[in-house]
Amino acid sequence: QSALTQPASVSGSPGQSITISCTGTSSDVGGYDYVHWYQQHPGKAPKLIIYDVRHRPSGVSNRFSGSKSGNTASLTISGLQAEDEADYYCSSYTRSSTWVFGGGTKLTV
Amino acid sequence: QVQLVESGGGLVKPGRSLRLSCAASGFTFSDYYMSWIRQAPGKGLEWVSYITSSGSTMYYADSVKGRFTISRDNAKNSLYLQMNSLRAEDTAVYYCARGRGYSYGPLGYWGQGTLVTVSS
Numbered sequence: 184q185s186a187l188t189q190p191a192s193v194s195g196s197p198g199q200s201i202t203i204s205c206t207g208t209s210s211d212v213g214g215y216d217y218v219h220w221y222q223q224h225p226g227k228a229p230k231l232i233i234y235d236v237r238h239r240p241s242g243v244s245n246r247f248s249g250s251k252s253g254n255t256a257s258l259t260i261s262g263l264q265a266e267d268e269a270d271y272y273c274s275s276y277t278r279s280s281t282w283v284f285g286g287g288t289k290l291t292v
Numbered sequence: 293q294v295q296l297v298e299s300g301g302g303l304v305k306p307g308r309s310l311r312l313s314c315a316a317s318g319f320t321f322s323d324y325y326m327s328w329i330r331q332a333p334g335k336g337l338e339w340v341s342y343i344t345s346s347g348s349t350m351y352y353a354d355s356v357k358g359r360f361t362i363s364r365d366n367a368k369n370s371l372y373l374q375m376n377s378l379r380a381e382d383t384a385v386y387y388c389a390r391g392r393g394y395s396y397g398p399l400g401y402w403g404q405g406t407l408v409t410v411s412s
Contacts, residue, residue, distance in 0.1 A: 270336075
């Protein structure tokens with residue numbers, strides 16, 4: 184159950200786009216389209232922003248999008264806003280019927 | 293609206309036990325898989341365990357297998373985590389979260405968490 188690999192930090196200016204990668208193996212990210220992304224602001228509980236690789240829950244801005252290629256999933260945030268500054272975590276279902284999270288990425292706007 | 297409220301956290305000595313609870317409301321509790329996720333101070337999220345909607349099957353992270361037990365009482369709309377043989381590395385905020393009616397569903401709702409500190 185090794186954690187998925189995410190960059191520790193990314194940054195961007197308001198209005199720009201950024202992409203956060205999430206790399207796993209064929210036993211998790213590469214094997215299933217059950218990759219989800221969570222946003223966490225300091226001191227708050229995580230919030231689901233992308234599920235099943237590319238789908239947005241109701242109420243989540245369409246500036247958030249997800250994709251996957253092979254063993255790597257990606258979260259793209261377009262039109263960066265100050266409120267997007269947060270930690271972002273990917274998670275994937277695994278062959279063992281368990282879950283694994285990425286190490287998290289701190290986004291600075 | 294969906295509400296998840298954790299309780300039971302606190303300061304506990306290494307080797308001792310603690311039981312966390314999560315009170316659910318605003319949805320049909322017995323229809324959903326439920327999970328526990330933890331976050332050590334200043335660290336990332338770590339999945340701990342999940343339980344099926346009926347409570348018949350449970351899965352655990354290797355780091356807690358054999359020490360922690362997840363359970364639920366659908367009549368009381370409550371989720372539990374029994375933590376035994378606690379270690380310093382179990383110190384974390386523990387969140388309960390609601391999945392869907394199947395194992396690979398996303399965690400769409402989270403509680404605010406309860407802090408467990410393991411220290412002598």
